[in-house]
Amino acid sequence: MRRDYFTLDVRNLETDGPPTAHIEFDGPAEQLVDRLTGDDDEPLSPEELDVAFRLQTAAEADDASGVVAVTHRVTGAFVLELNADADDVFRFIDAAREFGKETDGEFRYRVRVTVDDEELLDHEMNVFLVYDPDGELLRGRSLIPSGVEL
Numbered sequence: 001m002r003r004d005y006f007t008l009d010v011r012n013l014e015t016d017g018p019p020t021a022h023i024e025f026d027g028p029a030e031q032l033v034d035r036l037t038g039d040d041d042e043p044l045s046p047e048e049l050d051v052a053f054r055l056q057t058a059a060e061a062d063d064a065s066g067v068v069a070v071t072h073r074v075t076g077a078f079v080l081e082l083n084a085d086a087d088d089v090f091r092f093i094d095a096a097r098e099f100g101k102e103t104d105g106e107f108r109y110r111v112r113v114t115v116d117d118e119e120l121l122d123h124e125m126n127v128f129l130v131y132d133p134d135g136e137l138l139r140g141r142s143l144i145p146s147g148v149e150l
Contacts, residue, residue, distance in 0.1 A: 001027055001035075006082035008068060010092040018124070019095040020110040021051070021068075023082065029115045035079045036113065036121055046123040048073050051111060053089045054131040059141070061086075070111070080113070093128055093143050100126075100145070108143060 005027030011020040025032050038044050050073050055066040064086035070079040092109070100108035107124035114120060128143040 001031055001080060003067070003082050006080060008082055008084045008088065010088050010095075013091055013095040018099055018107065018110045019092055020112055021092060023068075023070075023080070023111070023113045025080070025113065025115045025120075029120075032080065032113070032115065033120060035077075043121060044072065044079070046125055049079065049123065049125075050127065050129070051125060052129040052131065053084065053086075054135070055086060055133050057086075057133065059086060059090075059132070059138075089130070090141065093130070093141065096128065096143050100143075108145070 005025055007024045007026075009022040009024065011022055013019055036044055038048065050071050051068070052071070053066050053068050055064060057064050057066070066084060066086055066089070067081050068084045068089065069081040071077060072079060096109035099105075106126075108126050109128065110122065110124055112119060112122045126143070126145050130138045130141040132138055
């Protein structure tokens with residue numbers, strides 16, 4: 001699937017609700033549905049998915065950008081990936097970090113995937129990893145709850 005089939009809209013950054021990464025897909029839905037479904041024909045659970053952002057430029061650049069990827073935790077296979085503005089992603093991670101502190105809840109953010117306003121995925125998540133252009137983990141920029149080892 002092409003990255004340009006996806007758009008990212010970060011929401012609820014300054015509200016009481018959880019920050020939400022809303023991913024809208026406007027390509028062939030069958031392929032995305034297949035990728036979001038496990039071998040048991042059930043949607044992949046939050047425990048089966050990882051969300052990450054890999055910078056393509058230096059984070060300090062005025063037009064810093066990168067790729068948001070949702071992957072299958074066990075196989076490492078890409079479920080979806082899309083181009084994103086680094087400022088949007090970093091504001092989202094900061095809001096998720098604050099939400100986690102304020103609520104001391106079991107999750108820090110929500111990720112939603114929709115096609116033509118039909119929801120394919122709506123999961124509460126805790127981890128959002130950030131990598132530099134060389135693939136090195138940026139722990140200070142990442143959302144990693146205490147007690148989680150990588």
